[in-house]
Amino acid sequence: MGTHVCRKLLVQWMWRWRVCPVAASRGHMPFCTTQEPHHVNPSCTGQVTHSPVAQLTLSSLLEIGFSETQAEEMHEGATKSRGKHVPSVLTALLLLGLNPSSILKVMQKCPEVYSLKGADLKQRINHLRKMGLLEGSLQRMISHYPKIMVLPIKRVNMVSRLLKEKCLFTAQQVTDILRDSPEVLEEDLVQLEYKFQYAYFRMGVRQAEMLKAKVFRMSLSELRCRHCFLERRGLYQTPDKKGQTLIVNPPLNDVLCVSEETYLTQVAMATVEEFHVFRKLMTREQDEEGKEDEYSSDEDEELGEDKEDDDDDDDDGQHRRKHHWNTGYKKDRK
Structure with a gap:
């Protein structure tokens, strides 16, 4: 009808x-x-x-x-x-x-x-229209992901602001992300930002490429697993500051936008068994990294307390360890 x-x-x-x-x-x-x-x-x-x-x-x-x-x-x-x-x-x-x-x-x-x-429903629909979701796209998004109608407007604005301010996407790119990957609205904001960091710094992918390959449709764990599997097989290399690599990386669409079977047979050139074993090893590595970060955080707190008690005049902070990652958000959009 x-x-x-x-x-x-x-x-x-x-x-x-x-x-x-x-x-x-x-x-x-x-x-x-x-x-x-x-x-x-x-x-x-x-x-x-x-x-x-x-x-x-x-x-x-x-x-x-x-x-x-x-x-x-x-x-x-x-x-x-x-x-x-x-x-x-x-x-x-x-x-x-x-x-x-x-x-x-x-x-x-x-x-x-x-x-x-x-x-309330009309208000949320009108808000999505103001964000640039036009007729056709709006209906398809609601049909595919109706949960967007029950999410508070405040939540939509928080995710939109993070994508603009922290990930440096343009307003139109944010609209495209919400249209193609509305599931990001429910994702933990810290994990969402880290997923962007991983694709940008570890994989060398820019904002326009992320949109084209629909990076935000894939979970962070699956993104890391597919990337690291290729990297350790010598089939993917992080570009240098000039965007150059010693090998030709496979197109991002071929890495992320295909089924696991296609990914293994046409990109990774590996068997299902090899990939599943690697996935288990990756899970174990991530668990160990999590424990190390937790231990490091506890140690930082102890060192901070000792420093305040025993050496109040030491201002250089040479004994205080900080777990910090320079995100490089001031880089230009591409």
């Missing part, structure tokens, strides 16, 4: 299916099959009497384009969620341009949407 047809049916539906007066008097606001206030449908009245929360009726869902099976599933989901604003949420999704089939898939992926308020 096209967007124009959906909106036309929605207007007809909102005009024809009025709020049941019995429900209104009892504080409930379900959509009923009442066409005029003085012709109350008995079945509607009975349903409202036994309904503790607002909900859509099967007939109203059928009227706007849901099949019988889809209407039953939508009705069941709304009932289980006990959401009080399902009609307004459904209205917002229809006005967004999603057809009934897409709406049902959104609800299946993210049942939390049932519990949203229509006003």
Whole structure:
């Protein structure tokens, strides 16, 4: 069903299916099959009497384009969620341009949407539009990752600010990241920043390349594993300050944007067994690194306390160890 047809049916539906007066008097606001206030449908009245929360009726869902099976599933989901604003949420999704089939898939992926308020949903959709997500891209992103509709606007702004200020992506590049990899909105901010650092400094990848290869779709552990596996096999080398290498590195798309099977057969030239053994070794190395960092942090605290107690006049800090990584954020975008 096209967007124009959906909106036309929605207007007809909102005009024809009025709020049941019995429900209104009892504080409930379900959509009923009442066409005029003085012709109350008995079945509607009975349903409202036994309904503790607002909900859509099967007939109203059928009227706007849901099949019988889809209407039953939508009705069941709304009932289980006990959401009080399902009609307004459904209205917002229809006005967004999603057809009934897409709406049902959104609800299946993210049942939390049932519990949203229509006003909150509209506010979040408008905020995404202001960030540059235009029609088409916005609908596809919501269909693929409906959880973005339940995330607070504050969270979206935090991730966007980190990508701009710490990772030096442009505003348009941030929009592209959110469109192609909306999962970053749920990622831990420290891990997200470290993933950028790893791709930028260890792999020598610039912002535009990261976008093209969709780096942020891959987990940090998988990114490190694929990169280090190639590096230790002599198939990948970190570029120097001039961006040069002694070997020709494989295109980043071939490293990250392919299945594990394709990666092993066409890029790494290795067997599945070799890669799985290497993955286990990498996991062990990371665990050991974590323990060393924890020990080093504890030792720094002890040294700091001893320094304050025994040598207050020593200002050069030569005995105080600091675990610091020069991130080089002042480098230009490329």
